[in-house]
Amino acid sequence: MKFDHLGVIVSDISIGRRHFSKIYDIKKWTIEYFDDINGVIVQFGKDDNDFCYELIAPINEASPVYNSLNKKNSILNHVAYLVDNIDQFFNDKLKGDFLVLGKPKKAIAYNMNLIQFFYSKEHNYIVELIQSSNHQHIFFDDL
Numbered sequence: 001m002k003f004d005h006l007g008v009i010v011s012d013i014s015i016g017r018r019h020f021s022k023i024y025d026i027k028k029w030t031i032e033y034f035d036d037i038n039g040v041i042v043q044f045g046k047d048d049n050d051f052c053y054e055l056i057a058p059i060n061e062a063s064p065v066y067n068s069l070n071k072k073n074s075i076l077n078h079v080a081y082l083v084d085n086i087d088q089f090f091n092d093k094l095k096g097d098f099l100v101l102g103k104p105k106k107a108i109a110y111n112m113n114l115i116q117f118f119y120s121k122e123h124n125y126i127v128e129l130i131q132s133s134n135h136q137h138i139f140f141d142d143l
Contacts, residue, residue, distance in 0.1 A: 001081045001082070001083050001089065001093075002081060002082045002083075002133070003079075003080075003081055004052065004080040004081055004082050004128075004130060004135075005044060005052040005053060005054040005079075005080045006051075006052070006053055006054065006076070006078075006079055006080070007053075007054040007056055007077040007078040007079075007080060007128065008020075008053060008054065008055055008056065008075065008076055008077060009056050009057070009065045009068055009069050009075050009077050010055050010056065010057050010069075011057060011069060012057055013032055013041050013042075013043050013055055013057045016043075016055040016057065017029060017043060017045065017055060020045055020053060020055065021045070024045075024047050024053070025047055025048060026045040026046065026047050026053065027048075027141055028045065028046045028139035028140065028141055029043060029044070029045045029139060029140060030043055030044040030045075030109075030137045030138060030139055030140070031043070031138075031140075033108045033109040034059070034108070035059075035107060035108040035109060036059065036108075037105055037106055037107065037108065038064070038105055038107060038108075038115075039058065039059050039060070039062060039063035039064055039065075040056050040057060040058060040059060040063055040064070040065060041056075041057045041058075041059060042054055042055065042056050042057075042109050043055045044109070044137050044139070045139075046139055052137075054080070056077060064102075065077070077126060078117065078125070078126040078127060078128045079125070079126075079127055079128070080127070080128035080129075080130060081127065081128070081129055081130065082130050082132055082133055082134075082135060083129050083130065083131060083133070084131070084133045085131060086104055086114055086116050086129045086131045089129055090116075090118065090129070094118055094127070097120060097121065097122065098118040098119060098120055098121065098127065099118065099119045099121055100116070100118060101116075101117040101118060101119050101126070102116070102117065103116070104116040104131070107130070109137070110130055110132055110135055111132075111135065113130060113131050113132040113135065114130075114131040115128055115129065115130050115131070116128070116129050116131075117129075
């Protein structure tokens, strides 16, 4: 398991990018990924410490993050990790402590590798597992 990013829901990617650039001094951003499979637009940014943030905006009202955004809950949405195999990691580490939040889906931002979300029943947080042990985004200065 390797840390990948912290996911934050925003109403609009460009507004979120301006905010995170200013407050967290993020100067390197990926392109925006329009992911109609998962109903979101995402963009990744890295600060000077190489900490990666994922901005997540809903494509429309059917997006899985739309209700969270409207209710203003779970805005700091998830912590994501790269794993070799989602099913194996779930069975070895998460089973019994986490609820499965939907089936694995392919993700545009991860070259169609599978992603899946899990909810900690006891501690009230979400983990995203990305089935890709070596994925790296391409970041650009001052997009």
